[in-house]
Amino acid sequence: MKKTSLNDIANQLGVSKTLVSFVLNGKSKEYRINEELAQKVMALAKELNYQPNRIAQGLRTGKTRTIGLIIADIANPFFGKLGREIEQEAAKQGYRVIFCSSDEKPEKSELQIRMLQQSLVDGYIISPPMNSEEQIKKLIKSKTPLVLIDRYFPQIDSNYIVVDNFDASYNATNHLIAKGRKRIALVTNNLQLANMIDRQEGYKKALVDSGLGIKEELIKILPFSHDNTDVAQAIKELTLCDEAKKADAILFSTSKMGIMGLECISELGLNIPGDVAVVSFDNPDAYKICVSPVTAIDHP
Amino acid sequence: MKKTSLNDIANQLGVSKTLVSFVLNGKSKEYRINEELAQKVMALAKELNYQPNRIAQGLRTGKTRTIGLIIADIANPFFGKLGREIEQEAAKQGYRVIFCSSDEKPEKSELQIRMLQQSLVDGYIISPPMNSEEQIKKLIKSKTPLVLIDRYFPQIDSNYIVVDNFDASYNATNHLIAKGRKRIALVTNNLQLANMIDRQEGYKKALVDSGLGIKEELIKILPFSHDNTDVAQAIKELTLCDEAKKADAILFSTSKMGIMGLECISELGLNIPGDVAVVSFDNPDAYKICVSPVTAIDHP
DNA sequence: CTGAAAGCGCTTACAG
């Protein structure tokens, strides 16, 4: 019950595997293969349930029709959706995708890049963690197609796809302002990623433009973490205090923080949006203020 | 700037690639390679940043150190977490994983299985959609290692990993009963999957055992869908009716339905758990009544 | 202790 190979077909038909290869790759016309012969080859291939060995193909051609995806965490619904779209589009083009979660750790992404290089992926889609500039630069030098997603390094010249974080954040903040909110807080993390910074800047710009002004006590910059104690603490500071210093709206810069935040808010028995309005970036199950733009990525 | 191969190293050192291969695969001892020579090989390999070509290796050995994962939808947080764990464990063992979302469609999973076969994956982890029994049987016949996850087919003899859905559901229902709930509803989907059925049965058993009895009007079996209209409808039926017929608790059989349900409930302005208690299966951001058991899956 | 050689399953010039 071995898998059938090109050779098996060639032998059984008494022709060369060259010919079989041509036929099965749809080059019958190009090489003017005898119509009848071609039919026979196709028939037998079907009968034997021939499946080309992609590994052998890959070795020979240097193309594996595989793309490597490195994101922060596939368990994060934002990246889950992203991964889904990428996988789907890739499948449509006949590509496979190997998923890697870097957990925002540059050590991890470095290993993963190496692993993907060994696997001879045809291209990369990467949401780079902080401090991975060097890895990315190296990768670009290696000439393998690469697109950065959701993040980018301003100082590196590469393809990238991001939402306009500045704009999205600016708009979201303005939205809250338009609703009459006066004390709009920002809860974000301390990752020095261009997209996070843009989100922060958009928020500030909206406050300044509207004349509300930036209030430092309303900006909570928390260490990146999987754990919600910091968020809980921040929420308490923003809501359990003098009436005059309370936040009446909170903008979360990531869906993860948004989810944690919502939990905390409801634990505190606060009403949304009565006590405090909430807007979060890329929250998959609630507001969607920004939609991830995923497009056809990569065909050689 | 080509990638360096075994041959490059061998040539530069004036030795055979056989020897280089032995050294680099840690078989120096086994073949009693000259210690000094071995050192030189290793040094040069490092200097040239040698990366073994896994594709060539794969072709030669028939092992790709790759596993194929087919799940319903990677964007679903439950599967996201699962995928994450699998990826992580696989990486630890030096394996790559190719992700596929079948979207519960057997046509899709069939294509995906074929694709993975062509890629010569070493093993499969599959959460099979309905009506994919045949595909699974075929796969088992092909002798490639396979483990079913989250679902299984009672009539097929295979490895599988599932939570004890019956038990989990039974316990969850009892939990609600213990809290004094009398009219506990079940919102589930119509997928004829063993795990869904088990969840339903567990629920019923608990009701019967406690003497509350099964009330058909409290069981809502909805068509599987990405869309929340059916759930919304069901919620309304369960909550907006005569006091005597209202549900005072709802058990959702999937986290997706649970999330939709929570949205609907809050839209209706109902209070949880005041008006209605809610328990949901594998809800990643709220109650966790069952934890997915993921263990080391597969080393050859 | 080390090397020459075969072969994994393909593709693709080259020749006729």
Next chain:
DNA sequence: CTGAAAGCGCTTACAG
């Protein structure tokens, strides 16, 4: 129109 042959980069009996 079709086939013999080389080669992708590795591993692994086999020989010495």
